[in-house]
Amino acid sequence: MRLLPFDYAVRNLGRSPSRLFLSVAGAAMVVLLILVAGGFVRGMSQALRATGGEHNVILMGAGSEESVERSEIPAATPGVLAASVQGIRTRAGVAYVSPEVHVMLPVTVGTGGMAKPRQVMLRGVSPAAALVHESVSLTEGRWPVAGGGADEVIVGRMAGTVLGVAESDVQVGRAITIDGRPWTIVGRFSAPGTVVEAEVWLPLADAMTATKRDTISCVVVTLDPYNEATGEGAEFADVAAFTKTRPDLELVPMTEREYYGKLASFFGPIKVVAWVTAGLIAVGGLFGGLNTMYAAFASRIRELGTLQAIGYRRLAIVWSMIQESTLATAAGGLIACAVGVFLLDGVAVRFSMGAFGLKIDEAVIGLGLLTGLALGVVGALPPAIRCLKPTIPVALKAV
Amino acid sequence: MTTNNTHSRTLSPAPALIQCRRLTKTYKKGDNTITPLQELDLDVPAGDFLALMGPSGSGKTTLLNLIAGIDRPSGGNLIIGGTDIATLSRSKLADWRSTHVGYVFQLYNLVPVLTAYENVELPLLLHSMSARERHQKVSTALELVGIADRHDHYPRQLSGGQEQRVAIARAIVTDPTIIVGDEPTGDLDQESAQAIMNLMTRLCEDLGKTLIIVTHDAKSAAYAKRTLHLEKGRLVEAADLAARRESTVPQPV
């Protein structure tokens, strides 16, 4: 089948600049929303997934596997684990065993107490936390010290987002109020791509005092990968076997990956809502596009009849109309993707687990571009078919 | 048959280029049936220049569209160059049009986003040929209609007469078997109309093309070799025509 020149489709776009603007801007809006939804879902999933260290195992109280925050285990447990579990990583005589308190508490910036408090994930840690959480690194200041007169905390890179303030308000030396008590920020840390960046860390002892508890939430251990040749190291199954032999400890092991994976699935419905919202808006945009293209095609019915009279098949004409429409929506999609990559990527989003950055990666961009193309095709087909419905003699009579 | 006593039939013993046999077109509108064309018989020999006249709604456009293969008969046969085009599928008919028909419209129907040159080139893109050959054909056609100097102008930059010249170039560029025009001078001033009719005459006389035009204007019709009158979907007897022609039609200038 012989096609109409590509140039014809391109120049048809110029027939009505206002319509062209509508098509391009409409597609850009829809694609941008798809990028936001995709970046949101991927950012959240990846942050939760990345948070789990590859060889880390969380041990928590039996019956509270759903949430470490509800778990309580004796403060002596870490010592037992370090002494009894084979294959825990050791460097320079220090075992990778991190006793931790995980607690969600209302936090405000400053000491005035006027601001509306925000729920923030607090983690009481010992220096061993720096060992087991490899992705965490101090970017400013120093590690907090327990009982050093002033109460000290370090904050993650996303603390400002979580607390709803500018990052300058949570710099080293500033104060935050946790549950009515002032603390001084002595350091900041990063943990790229993980939800840990949204946390506030404080010394384990201070965390226990502040929460009036004598138990800890969990122990995070790092295993040395099992080496068949030397028989050293351990796998998750070994830890699981250990907890079975010591039912008196009432511990449940879970790989850190699995734990955050479960959290991620807990947020599944939010992702569905994000997709459905984006989808509905895309459908709205599609109807707008259908309208615009119909107006464009209906204004040249006589020309469509003429092209057929000359000998062009209707399929060739439909193809040209699809080219025309898709050129506009693809341009809009490209603009949206540029905006996505340069302006949206990494933008911090708060959610109940803390905060994460929108992730506009190749997959999300690919989805955005596909949406742009699909808008063009789906937006052109029904109006094209409708405008080619009249017989040629009828079309030739159109004004 | 009404066409038996026309001179074309007696002049050419070979079968006519266009043969309409009991050609009928009907439209159903609810219980009503409109019959724009009723069992019409017509032969048009190759090289003829035929003008169709008749009151508004008499079926002139319907007949022209059937012959041009852009409409399909409800009954009868329509044999053009040995092919019964009523039997062709929609897409085969489109292909047939691209080689056999050049259509000239009352309102020119040039594609506004294409230049004069590109408009004339459009039908050629349906045929395989080298770019060089295509260029040659377009240039020849533009020159023939005397509009070569305006080849890069867009339709909006041309006068009606110039637009119609481009449209004629577009109709002849593929060297079609027949050229049809539905009131091709209907929207032109008298001077431009004459120029267009002169051009049409040359297509017939110099290039040997077969032309059929519908016209309201007796002056335009006078350029044709013969004129047929339609009334209520039927051809009016030649005897009646002769009488009417004598009394009303001025001679071509």
Ligand SMILES: Nc1ncnc2c1ncn2[C@@H]1O[C@H](COP(=O)(O)OP(=O)(O)O)[C@@H](O)[C@H]1O
């Ligand atoms: N698509 C159609 N549906 C119904 N009736 C039609 C249609 N096209 C033409 N007609 C009717 O057919 C008759 C002849 O029309 P037409 O061939 O256009 O006349 P002319 O060109 O001689 O003025 C008219 O009565 C017209 O109303």
Ligand SMILES: [Mg+2]
């Ligand atoms: Mg008519």
